[in-house]
Amino acid sequence: xxxxxxxxxxxxxxxxxxxxxxxxxxxxxxxxxxxxxxxxxxxxxxxxxxxxxxxxxxxxxxxxxxxxxxxxxxxxxxxxxxxxxxxxxxxxxxxxxxxxxxxxxxxxxxxxxxxxxxxxxxxxxxxxxxxxxxxxxxxxxxxxxxxxxxxxxxxxxxxxxxxxxxxxxxxxxxxxxxxxxxxxxxxxxxxxxxxxxxxxxxxxxxxxxxxxxxxxxxxxxxxxxxxxxxxxxxxxxxxxxxxxxxxxxxxxxxxxxxxxxxxxxxxxxxxxxxxxxxxxxxxxxxxxxxx
Amino acid sequence: xxxxxxxxxxxxxxxxxxxxxxxxxxxxxxxxxxxxxxxxxxxxxxxxxxxxxxxxxxxxxxxxxxxxxxxxxxxxxxxxxxxxxxxxxxxxxxxxxxxxxxxxxxxxxxxxxxxxxxxxxx
Ligand SMILES: C[S@@+](CC[C@H](N)C(=O)[O-])C[C@H]1O[C@@H](n2cnc3c(N)ncnc32)[C@H](O)[C@@H]1O
Numbered sequence: 001x002x003x004x005x006x007x008x009x010x011x012x013x014x015x016x017x018x019x020x021x022x023x024x025x026x027x028x029x030x031x032x033x034x035x036x037x038x039x040x041x042x043x044x045x046x047x048x049x050x051x052x053x054x055x056x057x058x059x060x061x062x063x064x065x066x067x068x069x070x071x072x073x074x075x076x077x078x079x080x081x082x083x084x085x086x087x088x089x090x091x092x093x094x095x096x097x098x099x100x101x102x103x104x105x106x107x108x109x110x111x112x113x114x115x116x117x118x119x120x121x122x123x124x125x126x127x128x129x130x131x132x133x134x135x136x137x138x139x140x141x142x143x144x145x146x147x148x149x150x151x152x153x154x155x156x157x158x159x160x161x162x163x164x165x166x167x168x169x170x171x172x173x174x175x176x177x178x179x180x181x182x183x184x185x186x187x188x189x190x191x192x193x194x195x196x197x198x199x200x201x202x203x204x205x206x207x208x209x210x211x212x213x214x215x216x217x218x219x220x221x222x223x224x225x226x227x228x229x230x231x232x233x234x235x236x237x238x239x240x241x242x243x244x245x246x247x248x249x250x251x252x253x254x255x256x257x258x259x260x261x262x263x264x265x266x267x268x269x270x271x272x273x274x275x276x277x278x279x280x281x282x283x284x285x286x287x288x289x290x291x
Numbered sequence: 292x293x294x295x296x297x298x299x300x301x302x303x304x305x306x307x308x309x310x311x312x313x314x315x316x317x318x319x320x321x322x323x324x325x326x327x328x329x330x331x332x333x334x335x336x337x338x339x340x341x342x343x344x345x346x347x348x349x350x351x352x353x354x355x356x357x358x359x360x361x362x363x364x365x366x367x368x369x370x371x372x373x374x375x376x377x378x379x380x381x382x383x384x385x386x387x388x389x390x391x392x393x394x395x396x397x398x399x400x401x402x403x404x405x406x407x408x409x410x411x412x413x
Contacts, residue, residue, distance in 0.1 A: 101406040
Protein backbone atom coordinates (compact mmCIF):
# COMPACT_ATOMS: atom_id res chain seq x y z
CA UNK A 1 0.00 0.00 0.00
CA UNK A 2 1.70 3.15 -1.12
CA UNK A 3 -0.62 5.55 0.66
CA UNK A 4 -2.36 4.82 3.91
CA UNK A 5 -6.11 5.27 3.52
CA UNK A 6 -6.64 4.75 7.26
CA UNK A 7 -4.85 8.06 7.84
CA UNK A 8 -7.15 9.95 5.50
CA UNK A 9 -10.60 9.29 6.95
CA UNK A 10 -12.59 6.80 9.05
CA UNK A 11 -13.27 3.58 7.10
CA UNK A 12 -17.00 4.14 6.70
CA UNK A 13 -16.24 7.56 5.19
CA UNK A 14 -13.22 6.56 3.13
CA UNK A 15 -14.98 3.56 1.59
CA UNK A 16 -17.94 5.46 0.20
CA UNK A 17 -19.90 4.44 -2.90
CA UNK A 18 -17.30 5.82 -5.29
CA UNK A 19 -14.27 4.37 -3.55
CA UNK A 20 -16.00 1.01 -2.97
CA UNK A 21 -16.70 0.68 -6.68
CA UNK A 22 -13.25 1.83 -7.66
CA UNK A 23 -11.68 -0.62 -5.21
CA UNK A 24 -13.69 -3.55 -6.48
CA UNK A 25 -13.24 -2.88 -10.18
CA UNK A 26 -9.46 -2.63 -10.08
CA UNK A 27 -8.05 -5.85 -11.48
CA UNK A 28 -4.82 -5.17 -9.63
CA UNK A 29 -6.61 -4.97 -6.28
CA UNK A 30 -8.70 -8.03 -7.05
CA UNK A 31 -5.56 -10.00 -7.78
CA UNK A 32 -3.68 -8.82 -4.70
CA UNK A 33 -6.61 -9.38 -2.33
CA UNK A 34 -7.33 -12.84 -3.62
CA UNK A 35 -3.66 -13.82 -3.31
CA UNK A 36 -3.57 -12.53 0.27
CA UNK A 37 -6.78 -14.36 1.07
CA UNK A 38 -5.55 -17.57 -0.48
CA UNK A 39 -2.44 -17.44 1.71
CA UNK A 40 -4.55 -16.65 4.79
CA UNK A 41 -6.71 -19.72 4.14
CA UNK A 42 -3.57 -21.79 3.81
CA UNK A 43 -2.34 -20.47 7.17
CA UNK A 44 -5.70 -21.33 8.75
CA UNK A 45 -4.61 -24.93 8.30
CA UNK A 46 -8.11 -26.35 8.44
CA UNK A 47 -8.38 -30.14 8.51
CA UNK A 48 -7.94 -31.51 5.02
CA UNK A 49 -11.15 -33.54 5.04
CA UNK A 50 -13.27 -31.73 2.46
CA UNK A 51 -15.83 -30.70 5.08
CA UNK A 52 -16.97 -27.09 4.62
CA UNK A 53 -16.39 -24.97 7.75
CA UNK A 54 -18.11 -21.90 9.12
CA UNK A 55 -15.63 -19.04 8.89
CA UNK A 56 -15.59 -15.32 9.59
CA UNK A 57 -14.28 -12.64 7.26
CA UNK A 58 -13.58 -9.56 9.36
CA UNK A 59 -13.52 -6.35 7.37
CA UNK A 60 -14.95 -8.31 4.45
CA UNK A 61 -15.47 -5.22 2.30
CA UNK A 62 -16.95 -5.92 -1.10
CA UNK A 63 -16.37 -9.65 -0.75
CA UNK A 64 -13.06 -10.15 -2.54
CA UNK A 65 -11.61 -12.09 0.40
CA UNK A 66 -14.85 -13.93 1.07
CA UNK A 67 -14.93 -15.18 -2.49
CA UNK A 68 -11.70 -17.03 -1.78
CA UNK A 69 -13.42 -18.73 1.16
CA UNK A 70 -16.29 -19.75 -1.11
CA UNK A 71 -13.86 -21.05 -3.73
CA UNK A 72 -12.32 -23.17 -1.00
CA UNK A 73 -15.75 -24.63 -0.30
CA UNK A 74 -16.50 -22.89 3.00
CA UNK A 75 -19.48 -21.04 4.45
CA UNK A 76 -18.74 -17.61 5.83
CA UNK A 77 -20.09 -14.60 7.66
CA UNK A 78 -18.57 -11.25 6.76
CA UNK A 79 -18.49 -8.10 8.85
CA UNK A 80 -17.73 -4.61 7.63
CA UNK A 81 -18.27 -1.05 8.79
CA UNK A 82 -18.75 0.38 5.29
CA UNK A 83 -22.25 -0.03 3.91
CA UNK A 84 -20.98 1.05 0.47
CA UNK A 85 -18.55 -1.88 0.44
CA UNK A 86 -21.27 -4.29 1.60
CA UNK A 87 -23.67 -3.02 -1.05
CA UNK A 88 -21.13 -3.92 -3.71
CA UNK A 89 -20.70 -7.32 -2.06
CA UNK A 90 -24.41 -7.98 -2.31
CA UNK A 91 -24.52 -6.65 -5.86
CA UNK A 92 -21.83 -9.19 -6.68
CA UNK A 93 -23.98 -11.88 -5.04
CA UNK A 94 -21.34 -13.19 -2.67
CA UNK A 95 -22.34 -16.45 -1.04
CA UNK A 96 -21.55 -15.49 2.53
CA UNK A 97 -23.88 -13.54 4.80
CA UNK A 98 -22.77 -9.99 5.38
CA UNK A 99 -23.27 -7.81 8.43
CA UNK A 100 -22.84 -4.10 8.93
CA UNK A 101 -20.81 -3.78 12.10
CA UNK A 102 -17.76 -2.32 13.76
CA UNK A 103 -15.21 -4.90 14.88
CA UNK A 104 -14.02 -2.41 17.50
CA UNK A 105 -17.36 -2.81 19.26
CA UNK A 106 -16.81 -6.56 19.59
CA UNK A 107 -18.45 -9.35 17.61
CA UNK A 108 -22.09 -10.17 18.36
CA UNK A 109 -21.65 -13.92 18.14
CA UNK A 110 -22.35 -16.89 20.39
CA UNK A 111 -19.37 -18.56 22.10
CA UNK A 112 -17.41 -21.38 20.49
CA UNK A 113 -19.33 -21.63 17.23
CA UNK A 114 -16.90 -20.38 14.57
CA UNK A 115 -14.34 -22.71 12.96
CA UNK A 116 -11.87 -20.04 11.87
CA UNK A 117 -11.49 -16.39 10.90
CA UNK A 118 -9.61 -14.40 8.32
CA UNK A 119 -9.18 -10.68 8.03
CA UNK A 120 -7.47 -9.17 5.02
CA UNK A 121 -6.02 -5.65 5.10
CA UNK A 122 -8.42 -4.44 7.77
CA UNK A 123 -7.19 -4.64 11.36
CA UNK A 124 -4.72 -1.75 11.07
CA UNK A 125 -7.79 0.49 10.86
CA UNK A 126 -8.50 -0.28 14.50
CA UNK A 127 -5.32 1.45 15.58
CA UNK A 128 -6.74 4.88 14.78
CA UNK A 129 -9.06 6.88 16.98
CA UNK A 130 -11.64 8.17 14.51
CA UNK A 131 -14.00 9.56 17.12
CA UNK A 132 -13.38 11.20 20.46
CA UNK A 133 -14.93 8.14 22.08
CA UNK A 134 -12.44 5.85 20.35
CA UNK A 135 -9.62 4.41 22.37
CA UNK A 136 -7.66 2.05 20.08
CA UNK A 137 -6.49 -0.13 22.97
CA UNK A 138 -10.01 -0.66 24.24
CA UNK A 139 -11.35 -1.30 20.75
CA UNK A 140 -8.65 -3.87 20.05
CA UNK A 141 -9.42 -5.47 23.39
CA UNK A 142 -13.14 -5.65 22.67
CA UNK A 143 -12.44 -7.06 19.24
CA UNK A 144 -9.91 -9.76 20.17
CA UNK A 145 -11.81 -10.69 23.33
CA UNK A 146 -15.02 -11.28 21.42
CA UNK A 147 -13.19 -13.09 18.63
CA UNK A 148 -11.56 -15.41 21.14
CA UNK A 149 -14.93 -16.24 22.67
CA UNK A 150 -16.76 -17.00 19.43
CA UNK A 151 -14.06 -19.28 18.02
CA UNK A 152 -14.12 -23.01 18.72
CA UNK A 153 -11.23 -24.23 20.86
CA UNK A 154 -8.20 -24.90 18.69
CA UNK A 155 -9.57 -22.73 15.88
CA UNK A 156 -7.36 -20.21 14.18
CA UNK A 157 -7.60 -16.61 13.12
CA UNK A 158 -5.31 -15.26 10.40
CA UNK A 159 -4.95 -11.53 9.87
CA UNK A 160 -3.11 -10.00 6.98
CA UNK A 161 -2.18 -6.58 8.30
CA UNK A 162 -0.38 -3.45 7.21
CA UNK A 163 0.88 -2.08 10.51
CA UNK A 164 2.13 1.44 10.12
CA UNK A 165 5.13 0.89 12.37
CA UNK A 166 6.57 -1.37 15.05
CA UNK A 167 4.51 0.18 17.81
CA UNK A 168 1.32 -0.54 15.91
CA UNK A 169 2.26 -4.13 15.26
CA UNK A 170 3.09 -4.51 18.90
CA UNK A 171 -0.20 -3.00 19.98
CA UNK A 172 -2.16 -5.42 17.80
CA UNK A 173 -0.14 -8.43 18.86
CA UNK A 174 -0.28 -7.59 22.54
CA UNK A 175 -4.05 -7.16 22.43
CA UNK A 176 -4.37 -10.57 20.81
CA UNK A 177 -2.15 -12.23 23.41
CA UNK A 178 -4.08 -10.56 26.24
CA UNK A 179 -7.28 -12.01 24.88
CA UNK A 180 -5.74 -15.46 25.30
CA UNK A 181 -4.53 -16.21 21.79
CA UNK A 182 -1.27 -18.01 21.17
CA UNK A 183 0.67 -17.40 18.00
CA UNK A 184 2.87 -14.93 16.23
CA UNK A 185 3.60 -13.14 13.00
CA UNK A 186 4.49 -14.74 9.69
CA UNK A 187 6.27 -12.48 7.24
CA UNK A 188 6.37 -13.50 3.60
CA UNK A 189 9.10 -12.00 1.44
CA UNK A 190 10.61 -9.95 4.29
CA UNK A 191 13.37 -8.47 2.14
CA UNK A 192 11.20 -7.12 -0.59
CA UNK A 193 9.65 -3.73 0.04
CA UNK A 194 7.02 -4.48 -2.57
CA UNK A 195 5.96 -8.03 -1.80
CA UNK A 196 6.57 -8.07 1.95
CA UNK A 197 3.37 -9.27 3.62
CA UNK A 198 2.59 -9.80 7.27
CA UNK A 199 0.15 -12.29 8.71
CA UNK A 200 -0.78 -12.56 12.32
CA UNK A 201 -1.53 -16.23 12.95
CA UNK A 202 -3.47 -16.83 16.16
CA UNK A 203 -4.69 -20.02 17.77
CA UNK A 204 -7.54 -20.11 20.21
CA UNK A 205 -6.88 -22.24 23.29
CA UNK A 206 -4.49 -25.15 23.50
CA UNK A 207 -3.28 -26.15 20.05
CA UNK A 208 -4.17 -29.64 18.96
CA UNK A 209 -2.47 -31.85 16.41
CA UNK A 210 -4.62 -30.55 13.61
CA UNK A 211 -3.98 -26.92 14.51
CA UNK A 212 -0.21 -26.96 15.12
CA UNK A 213 1.44 -23.93 13.55
CA UNK A 214 2.08 -24.52 9.86
CA UNK A 215 5.58 -24.34 8.54
CA UNK A 216 6.10 -20.89 7.08
CA UNK A 217 7.05 -20.49 3.45
CA UNK A 218 10.77 -20.88 2.80
CA UNK A 219 11.61 -20.85 6.48
CA UNK A 220 14.80 -22.73 7.31
CA UNK A 221 14.06 -22.91 11.02
CA UNK A 222 17.50 -21.60 11.91
CA UNK A 223 17.84 -17.96 11.18
CA UNK A 224 15.30 -15.26 11.72
CA UNK A 225 17.66 -12.44 11.00
CA UNK A 226 16.10 -9.69 9.01
CA UNK A 227 19.57 -8.42 8.08
CA UNK A 228 20.47 -11.54 6.24
CA UNK A 229 19.90 -10.59 2.63
CA UNK A 230 18.84 -13.46 0.52
CA UNK A 231 19.12 -13.85 -3.22
CA UNK A 232 15.90 -15.72 -3.32
CA UNK A 233 13.45 -13.09 -2.16
CA UNK A 234 10.46 -14.87 -3.51
CA UNK A 235 10.79 -17.74 -1.12
CA UNK A 236 11.46 -16.11 2.18
CA UNK A 237 9.27 -16.14 5.20
CA UNK A 238 10.27 -15.03 8.63
CA UNK A 239 8.37 -15.81 11.74
CA UNK A 240 8.69 -13.96 14.97
CA UNK A 241 6.73 -13.85 18.16
CA UNK A 242 5.58 -10.98 20.26
CA UNK A 243 8.94 -11.02 21.96
CA UNK A 244 10.56 -8.87 19.36
CA UNK A 245 9.34 -5.52 20.42
CA UNK A 246 10.94 -2.14 20.08
CA UNK A 247 13.28 -1.75 23.03
CA UNK A 248 12.09 1.67 24.01
CA UNK A 249 8.57 0.39 24.54
CA UNK A 250 9.83 -2.44 26.66
CA UNK A 251 11.46 -0.12 29.13
CA UNK A 252 8.44 1.99 29.87
CA UNK A 253 6.46 -0.88 31.32
CA UNK A 254 6.80 -0.94 35.08
CA UNK A 255 4.90 -3.96 36.28
CA UNK A 256 7.67 -6.56 36.32
CA UNK A 257 6.87 -10.23 36.44
CA UNK A 258 10.39 -11.53 37.01
CA UNK A 259 12.73 -13.92 35.32
CA UNK A 260 11.22 -17.01 36.84
CA UNK A 261 7.83 -16.21 35.44
CA UNK A 262 9.36 -15.56 32.03
CA UNK A 263 11.21 -18.86 32.03
CA UNK A 264 8.07 -20.71 33.04
CA UNK A 265 6.04 -19.00 30.33
CA UNK A 266 8.69 -19.80 27.75
CA UNK A 267 8.62 -23.43 28.80
CA UNK A 268 4.83 -23.47 28.42
CA UNK A 269 5.15 -21.98 24.95
CA UNK A 270 7.74 -24.58 24.00
CA UNK A 271 5.47 -27.33 25.22
CA UNK A 272 2.82 -25.99 22.93
CA UNK A 273 5.24 -26.27 20.06
CA UNK A 274 5.70 -22.55 19.66
CA UNK A 275 9.14 -21.29 18.72
CA UNK A 276 10.69 -19.20 21.45
CA UNK A 277 14.29 -18.02 21.70
CA UNK A 278 16.61 -20.07 23.93
CA UNK A 279 17.11 -18.95 27.54
CA UNK A 280 20.22 -16.84 28.03
CA UNK A 281 21.56 -14.51 30.66
CA UNK A 282 19.67 -11.76 28.84
CA UNK A 283 16.33 -13.43 29.26
CA UNK A 284 13.95 -11.15 31.19
CA UNK A 285 16.81 -8.76 31.86
CA UNK A 286 15.26 -5.33 31.64
CA UNK A 287 12.02 -6.09 29.97
CA UNK A 288 10.49 -7.77 32.93
CA UNK A 289 6.95 -6.82 32.13
CA UNK A 290 6.43 -9.01 29.13
CA UNK A 291 7.30 -12.44 28.03
CA UNK B 292 -29.11 -13.12 5.98
CA UNK B 293 -29.66 -16.82 6.39
CA UNK B 294 -30.77 -18.61 9.53
CA UNK B 295 -27.30 -20.12 9.78
CA UNK B 296 -26.07 -16.65 10.67
CA UNK B 297 -29.11 -15.85 12.80
CA UNK B 298 -28.33 -18.93 14.87
CA UNK B 299 -24.83 -17.62 15.60
CA UNK B 300 -25.75 -13.99 16.33
CA UNK B 301 -26.20 -12.79 19.87
CA UNK B 302 -26.87 -9.23 20.99
CA UNK B 303 -23.74 -7.71 22.54
CA UNK B 304 -25.27 -4.50 23.84
CA UNK B 305 -23.60 -3.41 27.05
CA UNK B 306 -25.29 -4.91 30.09
CA UNK B 307 -27.17 -7.63 28.21
CA UNK B 308 -26.48 -11.02 29.79
CA UNK B 309 -28.32 -13.28 27.36
CA UNK B 310 -28.59 -11.80 23.88
CA UNK B 311 -29.64 -15.04 22.19
CA UNK B 312 -31.69 -15.66 20.16
CA UNK B 313 -32.48 -12.39 18.45
CA UNK B 314 -36.19 -12.25 17.68
CA UNK B 315 -36.94 -11.93 13.98
CA UNK B 316 -39.37 -9.40 12.54
CA UNK B 317 -40.18 -10.28 8.97
CA UNK B 318 -41.04 -7.89 6.21
CA UNK B 319 -39.69 -9.88 3.32
CA UNK B 320 -38.22 -13.37 3.01
CA UNK B 321 -36.61 -14.73 -0.12
CA UNK B 322 -35.61 -18.26 -0.96
CA UNK B 323 -32.50 -19.19 -2.91
CA UNK B 324 -31.81 -22.74 -3.83
CA UNK B 325 -28.28 -23.97 -3.10
CA UNK B 326 -26.57 -27.36 -3.27
CA UNK B 327 -26.93 -29.47 -0.17
CA UNK B 328 -23.73 -30.59 1.52
CA UNK B 329 -24.50 -33.27 4.14
CA UNK B 330 -20.97 -33.10 5.59
CA UNK B 331 -21.43 -29.45 6.43
CA UNK B 332 -24.82 -30.09 8.02
CA UNK B 333 -23.52 -32.99 10.09
CA UNK B 334 -20.59 -30.89 11.23
CA UNK B 335 -22.79 -27.90 12.05
CA UNK B 336 -25.53 -29.80 13.83
CA UNK B 337 -23.74 -29.90 17.18
CA UNK B 338 -23.35 -26.13 17.15
CA UNK B 339 -26.91 -25.27 16.20
CA UNK B 340 -29.34 -24.17 18.90
CA UNK B 341 -32.17 -26.24 17.58
CA UNK B 342 -35.10 -24.54 19.24
CA UNK B 343 -33.94 -21.15 18.00
CA UNK B 344 -33.71 -22.54 14.47
CA UNK B 345 -37.19 -24.07 14.62
CA UNK B 346 -38.70 -20.81 15.89
CA UNK B 347 -36.79 -18.67 13.41
CA UNK B 348 -37.80 -20.92 10.49
CA UNK B 349 -41.43 -20.77 11.58
CA UNK B 350 -41.29 -16.99 11.75
CA UNK B 351 -39.95 -17.02 8.22
CA UNK B 352 -42.88 -19.16 7.10
CA UNK B 353 -41.27 -22.60 7.16
CA UNK B 354 -42.79 -24.97 9.70
CA UNK B 355 -41.42 -28.35 8.56
CA UNK B 356 -38.64 -28.76 11.11
CA UNK B 357 -39.26 -31.23 13.93
CA UNK B 358 -39.63 -29.62 17.36
CA UNK B 359 -36.78 -31.73 18.74
CA UNK B 360 -33.75 -33.10 16.97
CA UNK B 361 -30.91 -35.42 17.86
CA UNK B 362 -27.83 -36.48 15.96
CA UNK B 363 -29.24 -39.90 14.98
CA UNK B 364 -31.68 -38.01 12.74
CA UNK B 365 -28.77 -36.95 10.53
CA UNK B 366 -29.01 -40.38 8.90
CA UNK B 367 -32.31 -39.39 7.36
CA UNK B 368 -32.18 -37.70 3.96
CA UNK B 369 -35.51 -36.11 4.59
CA UNK B 370 -34.31 -34.55 7.83
CA UNK B 371 -31.13 -33.29 6.14
CA UNK B 372 -33.14 -31.74 3.33
CA UNK B 373 -35.33 -29.81 5.77
CA UNK B 374 -32.38 -28.79 7.93
CA UNK B 375 -30.55 -27.60 4.80
CA UNK B 376 -33.52 -25.61 3.58
CA UNK B 377 -34.07 -23.87 6.92
CA UNK B 378 -30.42 -23.16 7.54
CA UNK B 379 -29.18 -22.09 4.11
CA UNK B 380 -32.00 -21.33 1.71
CA UNK B 381 -34.23 -18.91 3.61
CA UNK B 382 -33.03 -15.32 3.60
CA UNK B 383 -34.36 -12.48 5.69
CA UNK B 384 -34.26 -9.72 3.10
CA UNK B 385 -36.14 -6.94 4.92
CA UNK B 386 -37.11 -6.75 8.56
CA UNK B 387 -35.34 -6.55 11.88
CA UNK B 388 -33.54 -8.53 14.55
CA UNK B 389 -34.64 -7.69 18.05
CA UNK B 390 -32.51 -7.99 21.18
CA UNK B 391 -34.39 -10.38 23.52
CA UNK B 392 -33.47 -8.42 26.65
CA UNK B 393 -33.69 -4.77 25.65
CA UNK B 394 -36.04 -4.88 22.69
CA UNK B 395 -33.52 -2.83 20.68
CA UNK B 396 -34.07 -3.38 16.96
CA UNK B 397 -31.27 -4.10 14.53
CA UNK B 398 -32.76 -3.27 11.12
CA UNK B 399 -32.20 -5.60 8.17
CA UNK B 400 -32.16 -3.93 4.76
CA UNK B 401 -31.35 -5.58 1.46
CA UNK B 402 -30.42 -8.68 3.42
CA UNK B 403 -27.81 -6.87 5.51
CA UNK B 404 -28.40 -6.66 9.28
CA UNK B 405 -27.16 -3.41 10.77
CA UNK B 406 -25.43 -4.52 13.96
CA UNK B 407 -23.74 -1.18 14.66
CA UNK B 408 -24.15 -0.18 18.29
CA UNK B 409 -24.84 3.32 19.52
CA UNK B 410 -22.08 4.79 21.61
CA UNK B 411 -23.92 4.26 24.89
CA UNK B 412 -24.47 0.58 24.04
CA UNK B 413 -20.76 -0.27 23.82
C1 LIG C 1 -8.67 -2.78 2.28
S1 LIG C 1 -10.36 -3.22 2.60
C2 LIG C 1 -10.28 -5.00 2.49
C3 LIG C 1 -11.60 -5.61 2.16
C4 LIG C 1 -11.57 -7.12 1.92
N1 LIG C 1 -11.12 -7.85 3.08
C5 LIG C 1 -10.71 -7.44 0.70
O1 LIG C 1 -9.77 -8.24 0.88
O2 LIG C 1 -10.95 -6.93 -0.36
C6 LIG C 1 -10.49 -2.94 4.37
C7 LIG C 1 -11.90 -3.07 4.89
O3 LIG C 1 -11.89 -3.01 6.33
C8 LIG C 1 -13.08 -2.38 6.74
N2 LIG C 1 -12.97 -1.90 8.10
C9 LIG C 1 -12.16 -0.93 8.58
N3 LIG C 1 -12.38 -0.71 9.89
C10 LIG C 1 -13.37 -1.57 10.26
C11 LIG C 1 -14.05 -1.82 11.50
N4 LIG C 1 -13.77 -1.14 12.59
N5 LIG C 1 -15.00 -2.78 11.53
C12 LIG C 1 -15.31 -3.48 10.40
N6 LIG C 1 -14.70 -3.27 9.21
C13 LIG C 1 -13.74 -2.33 9.13
C14 LIG C 1 -13.24 -1.27 5.72
O4 LIG C 1 -14.56 -0.76 5.68
C15 LIG C 1 -12.83 -1.96 4.42
O5 LIG C 1 -13.93 -2.51 3.73
